[in-house]
Amino acid sequence: MKITDLKCAIIGNNPVVRITTDEGIHGLGQAETTKPYLKPHVMFYKDMIVGEDPTDVERVMLRIRRLGAFKPWGSAVSAIEMALWDIAGKAAGIPVYKLLGGKVRDKVRVYNGAIRFPMKGHSPDDYAENMAKMKASPEGFSIIKQAVGFHSSMAREVPGFFYGEVQPRGTRGQITERGLKHVIACVEAMKGVLGDEVGLALDCGPGWMVPDAIRLAKALEPLNVMWLEDLFTGDYTPYVLADVYRDITMSTSTPIHTGEQIYLRQNFRELIEKHAVNIIGPDPEDVGGIAELKWIAEYADLHGILMAPHGVFDGLIGLAAHVHVAATMPQNYIAFEYPIGNPSWWYDIVSGLPNPVVKDSMIDVWDTPGLGVDIIPDKAEQYLREEDKGFFDD
Ligand SMILES: [Mg+2]
Numbered sequence: 001m002k003i004t005d006l007k008c009a010i011i012g013n014n015p016v017v018r019i020t021t022d023e024g025i026h027g028l029g030q031a032e033t034t035k036p037y038l039k040p041h042v043m044f045y046k047d048m049i050v051g052e053d054p055t056d057v058e059r060v061m062l063r064i065r066r067l068g069a070f071k072p073w074g075s076a077v078s079a080i081e082m083a084l085w086d087i088a089g090k091a092a093g094i095p096v097y098k099l100l101g102g103k104v105r106d107k108v109r110v111y112n113g114a115i116r117f118p119m120k121g122h123s124p125d126d127y128a129e130n131m132a133k134m135k136a137s138p139e140g141f142s143i144i145k146q147a148v149g150f151h152s153s154m155a156r157e158v159p160g161f162f163y164g165e166v167q168p169r170g171t172r173g174q175i176t177e178r179g180l181k182h183v184i185a186c187v188e189a190m191k192g193v194l195g196d197e198v199g200l201a202l203d204c205g206p207g208w209m210v211p212d213a214i215r216l217a218k219a220l221e222p223l224n225v226m227w228l229e230d231l232f233t234g235d236y237t238p239y240v241l242a243d244v245y246r247d248i249t250m251s252t253s254t255p256i257h258t259g260e261q262i263y264l265r266q267n268f269r270e271l272i273e274k275h276a277v278n279i280i281g282p283d284p285e286d287v288g289g290i291a292e293l294k295w296i297a298e299y300a301d302l303h304g305i306l307m308a309p310h311g312v313f314d315g316l317i318g319l320a321a322h323v324h325v326a327a328t329m330p331q332n333y334i335a336f337e338y339p340i341g342n343p344s345w346w347y348d349i350v351s352g353l354p355n356p357v358v359k360d361s362m363i364d365v366w367d368t369p370g371l372g373v374d375i376i377p378d379k380a381e382q383y384l385r386e387e388d389k390g391f392f393d394d
Contacts, residue, residue: 008042009388029082030317074263081289089370111143113312113337124189150207217252260310
């Protein structure tokens with residue numbers, strides 16, 4: 001089998017990758033909704049993969065993987081990898097999870113990252129009220145993540161929150177005693193709503209200074225939060241800072257999490273080998289794809305590190321990729337961050353997903369060939385941009 005074409009269309013805000021072959025089989029991949037600029041990044045790789053056998057996924061990846069980097073520069077490579085696995089699965093007539101080593105579980109747990117309700121403000125009462133809405137959502141999430149500290153607008157909206165200056169992007173600085181107390185009060189208010197029925201994860205930064213982060217983590221120890229995420233790096237930080245994470249991880253029993261922006265297994269090595277965090281969250285749409293994520297999960301497990309992959313903006317093709325790889329991870333798997341179709345018409349143009357997708361915080365792993373989801377051309381045509389007409393032609 002040979003790859004005949006690589007295409008990218010922006011559908012809604014999601015870049016979608018479509019690889020066609022000389023045997024009439026096509027594969028799909030997707031990148032985050034936050035990257036509508038991705039098309040030229042994807043097309044950069046076209047000449048490197050056309051003519052190759054897509055079912056030799058690794059050999060194709062060797063041609064393009066070295067030309068990627070931390071978020072957002074690993075996204076195109078990751079979306080292409082996903083589409084190659086989709087083709088390989090379809091060609092073999094088996095679901096992608098079997099190509100990744102086979103199922104460890106029949107249903108995969110998800111946590112809430114994408115089902116959101118507008119915040120009225122940033123007081124403890126506002127956090128409690130907002131959390132009550134998420135707790136009541138029909139997916140029955142067993143873990144909910146909320147943004148606090150520098151990952152929220154607290155630095156801007158809570159007077160005297162910290163000693164630095166608010167930046168348009170990348171605000172950092174030492175927090176005041178008042179700021180620290182405010183964050184803790186908001187977490188206590190959310191825990192008051194969730195009790196011990198639903199786990200609370202906190203997306204915190206980046207932006208924290210080490211002593212403040214240690215104080216926060218220690219103060220939250222009695223509350224048993226699931227994890228503190230991205231205190232020092234994350235988002236679009238093009239480096240890791242494993243030693244800085246190690247300082248806090250060794251100082252507290254509150255689990256510490258990072259890794260959504262990191263590209264490739266090599267860049268997780270220090271975090272894992274130094275036991276610098278307790279939980280890592282590679283995103284299959286940024287880390288280099290689903291086999292990359294599977295490899296990292298296995299290596300993390302050897303070191304006692306848990307997996308909670310990032311995925312909030314990954315779209316419905318990305319959701320399918322998450323389900324397949326999550327089904328194959330070792331028992332260090334906790335849950336992946338559940339992405340939704342955005343806009344909601346995405347659910348009308350994608351076939352193959354269960355309905356409802358999530359029941360009691362779990363997704364049943366389906367066993368149709370490839371990723372097992374497809375875009376229905378007749379329904380999707382209307383949403384294609386003028387320059388993307390012809391996206392579904394073979
Ligand atoms: Mg995060």
